[in-house]
Amino acid sequence: MLKDKHLTVTVSPHIKTSLTTERMMWIVSAALIPAAGAGIYFFGPHAALVIAVCVGASIITELFCAVLMKKPATIKDGSAFLTGLLLALCLPPEFPLWMCALGSFFSIAVSKFAFGGLGHNIFNPALAGRAFLMGAFAKEMTTWKTLQDFPDGITAATPLNLLKEQGYDSLMKVFDSHSHLFKELFIGRVGGSIGETSAALLIIGGLILIFARVTTWHIPVSYILTVIIVSYFTGGLFDIPFHLFTGGLMLGAFFMATDPVTSPITPKGQIIFGIGCGLFTMLIRIRGGYPEGVCYAILLMNSVTPLIERFSKTRIFGVKR
């Protein structure tokens, strides 16, 4: 008899998707594991320590802030874990551990909780943490590990660094040929941050995200296409793979720019956002003072997200423009 049962009365709908925020966060984290693994494989155990410290510090900071703000601690939603992991992946492999912890603290406490916690932050916490560390410890942030099997031991720089500081010829001198350079870039055996070097694994992770419907294609595709177009017109055909596979572009396009909280909610807005990220990235790489621009490009576009949303409203069905 239904009479003995307690009937719940709510408004419709009565069913919901199984893809919850929590599951989304863990899928993103899982999609990053290959790239993180490659980072540890290429750069050695210290990279693993950096990742562990960042993740640990993020979770502890989240707990601390939640207690301080008298909010329920939401560690299991995975957002703190993901922020820590993302931050670690865009740090140099030999980065001092206490600085990692400080960066994680900044990511969670300042760029997330100071704005009201999950869902309210303006800037991508991981990238804000990286920008903070860049401002605080510029030297450590640009000290790259020399890979053992590098053609010669002279370089401790990323390919983008080499290009910016010593020019195209020295880049060619290190890597012999275009094809060799592109191969190394694609696989990830070049200097760089822990998780950003292996373009191949990052693309695999990104595709997982899109097929698991965690994110849509709009931002990564518009971002990458913009980079392709700009690099073709500023450099030429050989510049396209170089700009695509160097630096944090793949990490940024698939994992950072697609952060739902800090990107526009409308598909049209997301495309504008992606194009903006691409333009700023290339502007900084080609004309700017830094060799790499992904981080600042995304942070800049984060700040104009509300504006983009205002101009990219969806068209209501049955309403003519």
Next chain:
Amino acid sequence: MKARVTFKGGIHPPENKGLCGELSIKDFPPPETAVLPLQQSLGSASEPVVKKGDKVKKGTLIARSKGYISSNLHSSVSGEVIDIRKSPHPLLGEANAIIIKSDNRDEPERDYSAEEASADSLSSGEILELIQNAGIVGLGGATFPAHVKLNPPADKPIKTFIINGAECEPYLTSDHSLMLECADRILKGAALIKKMLKAEKCLIAIEENKKDAIALFRQKIIQLKNAEGLQVFPLKVKYPQGAEKQLIYTLTGKEVPSGGLPMDVSVLVHNIGTVFAVYEAVFLRKPLFERIVTVSGKGIKNPANWRVRIGTTFKMLVNHSGLADKKIKKLIMGGPMMGLAQYTDEVPVVKATSGILVLTSDEAADFEHLACIRCGKCVSVCPMGLMPAEISKMVEKGRIDTAKSIGLMDCMECGSCNYICPSGTNLLQYIKLGKYEYLRSKNVKR
């Protein structure tokens, strides 16, 4: 304007349509006591024409429509009127209802099995009158009186008549089983309405998950002699494909203007069940006193489609089907996306009841409200092109006017946004609240 593959947005919830097993319609025994609420359609409640103690037969008129948008009500059993009192109502909570005690003879007012030969020669006016007398309302759930809808103003001629057999709500299979069992009669009804409206085309829209129904109708149309303009249109399986505006867009490429009606784009849509009811009213002179109801959900032991008399309580149906030995959480009238959760099983089947679901705690979701992470999924699934997250935030902050300006009143409450939201935000609840508040404030201003 051309037909489209589908509309923009929408979701793919688990269908769960297989629960009912083979699709056949079983006759549910007439109830001992029928509870017939006077409010069976949109608009005003009908006015009783019987009083306590009156003897009625199956199909006897017991309440007459009052006003333009209202409908007739007929007894669903033979017996005696024992009371007219307030009783539970699945849509309104509580409303006046005529209570009829059955004499178990199930005596009909007239013979409803023989087809009237004269039906083909009736004029439009006569057909409309028959439909009105039979108390037919939209059986898809909106319950708009059919005779009003079938009588569009002269300046809005209907070119395309669409029969909605999409049945995009999960679990429900009542329309599907009706299509399989009564294809011939549905086609007769369709031809009648098409002729009456002088429509150029009559499209029967069926979702592709009902392949047997599509094939059956195609075959029947080929066999038909006078099948000009009659066509089956398979639809992509997607919720809410059966929503009127989305259906019209898919079939004709036309968008019903915001705040407008289908007749503004020369289209009229009727549910498959309504067309069948029209057939019965015109050819069999049978008033609407029974309908097909899906009784399903994982809390039901033997899910099935029943031909149920209006006024049968949910309790009888649920008990007859048996409760599964699971943790029961919700009793719902309608589908899981748009249906109404009931607080008691004493509510009767009304003309709007397309299904009764008993959901277990595994099926029915717990919506714990986490912070919106602005993922934009609600925007991409909204079939009306709205930004549900923004609207619900505005309502939450009490800014009803802002919410209105970004499309609050365009929402058709399909619940897609609420279904897809990873944070479990009760978007639809806020939107419904906002609509209510907006209408209230408008009435106050007047």
Next chain:
Amino acid sequence: MGQEETNNTGYFKELSKGFIRENPIFILCLGLCPTLAVSNLVENAFGMGIAFFFVLLCSNITISLVQKLIPDEVRIPCFIVIIAAFVTVASLLMQWLIPDVYARMSLYINLIVVNCIILGRAEAFASKNNVFRSALDAVGMGVGFTASLFIISAIREVTGFGTFLGFRLIPENIKPITIMILAPGAFFTIGFLMALFNLIRIKKGKVSK
């Protein structure tokens, strides 16, 4: 300016309001530009604070003395002339007494002329109240400002340079956080201190309720 407010506040309250309740930086959010600029070293902050204190005290007293003589329509230019006079005095004194500090921050000393705290006190307080109250107000605000600068600069110098007033507090081998002595560091510090001040105010409000 039209209506004269009767001011019955106690003298001590007049003095202490600048410390926390109406702290010019953390509560009123005034004078943030010089705060951002000179708060990277405690020494600079002290120099700025003293010069500011001097100018504020003198201008508040002077303005309250001559308030009846100043026509309403041109009061702002008059205030600025008076303030500018004392700024000149202060800058000449500093040039003589502490030339090192002055060399580093002469620009900001001169910019005290248009400091919104001083102008704000002149407009909102000194031109409506008597000399004694104005002086108390100036002392309160001056102490509040200087103390705030001191707190901010202490945090920024220790974290950003690893020193305090030039003395090394944190060993050389631990890297100082460079960003703290840059403009963003000032924003972070002020932001967190503002939150702290608000917390204190909320707590106090609760107690009084």
